[in-house]
Amino acid sequence: METVFWLSLVVVIYVYFGYPLLLSIACKVARRPVRKGDYEPSVTILIAAHNERDRIGRRIENCLWLDYPKKKLQILVSLDGPTDGTEFAVWKYASRGVEMVHSKAHIGKPAALNAGMRRARGQVVVFADARQTFSHNAIRRLVANLADPEVGGVCGELILLDETSSETKSDVGLYWKYEKWIRSMESEVHSLVGATGAIYAIRRELYSDLPEDTLLDDVVTPMRIVFAGKRVVFDAGAKAFDDVSCCPAAEFARKVRTLTGNYQLLRQMPKLLVPWSNPVFCQFLSHKLGRLLVPFLLIGLFVTNVFLWGGIYSWLLIAQCCWYFFAVAGHFVAIRNVVPPAVTVEEQRRAA
Amino acid sequence: MKRAFSLPYSFVLMNWAAVVAFYYFVSGRKDVWFRGKLAHSHKSPRRMSH
Numbered sequence: 001m002e003t004v005f006w007l008s009l010v011v012v013i014y015v016y017f018g019y020p021l022l023l024s025i026a027c028k029v030a031r032r033p034v035r036k037g038d039y040e041p042s043v044t045i046l047i048a049a050h051n052e053r054d055r056i057g058r059r060i061e062n063c064l065w066l067d068y069p070k071k072k073l074q075i076l077v078s079l080d081g082p083t084d085g086t087e088f089a090v091w092k093y094a095s096r097g098v099e100m101v102h103s104k105a106h107i108g109k110p111a112a113l114n115a116g117m118r119r120a121r122g123q124v125v126v127f128a129d130a131r132q133t134f135s136h137n138a139i140r141r142l143v144a145n146l147a148d149p150e151v152g153g154v155c156g157e158l159i160l161l162d163e164t165s166s167e168t169k170s171d172v173g174l175y176w177k178y179e180k181w182i183r184s185m186e187s188e189v190h191s192l193v194g195a196t197g198a199i200y201a202i203r204r205e206l207y208s209d210l211p212e213d214t215l216l217d218d219v220v221t222p223m224r225i226v227f228a229g230k231r232v233v234f235d236a237g238a239k240a241f242d243d244v245s246c247c248p249a250a251e252f253a254r255k256v257r258t259l260t261g262n263y264q265l266l267r268q269m270p271k272l273l274v275p276w277s278n279p280v281f282c283q284f285l286s287h288k289l290g291r292l293l294v295p296f297l298l299i300g301l302f303v304t305n306v307f308l309w310g311g312i313y314s315w316l317l318i319a320q321c322c323w324y325f326f327a328v329a330g331h332f333v334a335i336r337n338v339v340p341p342a343v344t345v346e347e348q349r350r351a352a
Numbered sequence: 353m354k355r356a357f358s359l360p361y362s363f364v365l366m367n368w369a370a371v372v373a374f375y376y377f378v379s380g381r382k383d384v385w386f387r388g389k390l391a392h393s394h395k396s397p398r399r400m401s402h
Contacts, residue, residue: 175362252365259373292374295367323360330361 005304005313008297015290022286023185031188034233037147043139044074044122044204048112051084052130060093062133067140074099078116081106110210110217117207126201127218132158132240134199141238142201152206152230153222155183155192156199156238180236186283187234191226193283194219199240206230211268215261223269226279262288 045063049056056077063075077090078101090100101115117125124143128134138156145154160176183192197218206225210217222232265288271277272284302324305317 174359175366251362252369255366255369256372256376259370260376263373263377292370295370298367324364326357327360327364330357330359333357334361 001304008301012294012297015294019286027185027188034145035148036144039143039147041123042072043124044076044120045126046116047077047128048109049130050080051082053084053086053089055130056086056089059130060098067136074122076116078112080112110214111212114209124201125204129198132198132242135239138238141235145233145235150231151233152225153202153232155195155234157236158196158198158240160244183234191232191280193287195222215264
C-alpha cells in the first residue's frame with residue numbers, strides 16, 4: 001500500500017515538476033540551437049475547414065495581408081463537406097488567387113488535409129485552422145527555421161486572447177503558458193512532441209497521407225517527421241491568435257478530444273513506445289504518456305491514503321481533501337459564472 | 353481568492369478529461385472526432401450517442 005502511494009506521488013510530481021526541471025537542466029547542457037537564415041521558399045497555407053462561412057473571410061483576408069511575396073504564396077482552402085455555404089464565401093476570393101479543394105462529403109479533417117496536400121505546390125506547407133489569425137511576419141518567422149537542413153517542421157505560438165483582446169490570464173491561459181514553456185524547452189533539446197494545429201509548417205516532401213480517423217493530425221505529422229530523422233522546433237516569434245474557451249467546460253470538451261487522440265496515437269504509432277526507435281522517447285514518456293497516467297495515479301494516491309492513516313499520511317490526506325474540496329467549490333463558482341457554450345468570446349464582443 | 357478555487361477545479365477537470373478520453377477510446381466512440389458535436393454536447397458527454 002505504501003509503495004503504491006509513494007510511487008504514485010513521485011510520478012505525479014515528476015510529470016508536473018520534475019520533468020520541466022530536468023528539461024531546463026538539459027537545455028543548459030545539451031542545447032541544440034536552430035541555425036536560422038534568410039530563406040524564402042514557395043509556401044502553401046493550407047486551411048482545412050468544414051462549416052466556417054462566418055469566419056473564413058476573415059481568415060483569408062488575414063492570409064492575404066501576411067508579409068510574404070505573393071508570387072511565392074499559395075493560399076489553399078480544403079473544404080470538408082460544408083453545408084452552410086462556406087464554398088461560396090471562398091469563391092469570392094478566387095480572383096485574388098485563393099484556391100479551393102471542395103469535398104462534398106463530410107469525411108473529416110485528415111481527409112481534407114490529404115486532399116489539400118495533393119494540390120499544394122509550395123516547398124513548405126503551413127497548416128492553419130479557420131478560427132485563428134496569424135501575426136504579420138508569421139510565415140517569415142516559420143520558414144527562417146527551415147533554413148536549417150536538420151529542421152523538418154516548425155510550430156508557432158498560439159496566443160489565447162480574452163474578451164479585451166489581450167492575452168488571457170485565466171487558468172486555461174496559465175495552463176497553456178505552462179505547456180508552451182515545456183514545448184520551448186523540448187524544442188531546444190531536440191523536438192516537440194506534437195505541434196499546435198493552429199500554426200505549424202513542414203517541408204512538403206515530409207508529409208504522407210493521414211489515416212482518415214486520425215484525431216491529432218498535428219501530433220501524427222510532426223512525429224512522422226521526427227521518425228524521418230528531422231527536428232520539429234518551436235518558434236515563439238510566429239504567432240497565431242485565438243479566443244480563449246468561454247468556460248472550463250468548453251476547454252474540457254477540447255481536452256477530451258486531444259487526450260482521446262493521444263490514446264489513438266499509441267495504437268497508430270506503437271514505435272513511440274520503443275526507446276531505440278523514438279528519438280524523443282523521454283519527452284513522449286514524460287509529457288504525453290505521463291499526462292494520461294496522472295488521473296489514475298491521483299485516484300490511487302487518494303484511495304491508498306485513506307487506508308494509510310497516521311503521521312505524515314494524515315496530513316497528506318487532509319491536504320488532498322482540501323484540494324478536492326476547493327475543486328468542488330470551484331465547480332460551483334464556475335457554473336455560477338457560466339457563459340452559454342454556444343456564445344464565443346467573439347460573439348460576446350460583437351454583442352457588446 | 354477566486355484562483356484558489358479555480359486552479360484545483362481546472363486541474364481536476366483536466367484529469368477527469370483524461371479518464372473520459374480513456375473511456376471513449378476503449379469503447380471506440382467515433383463521434384469524438386467531430387469537434388462541433390463534442391463542443392455542443394460538452395455539458396453532458398454521456399448524452400453523446402450515434
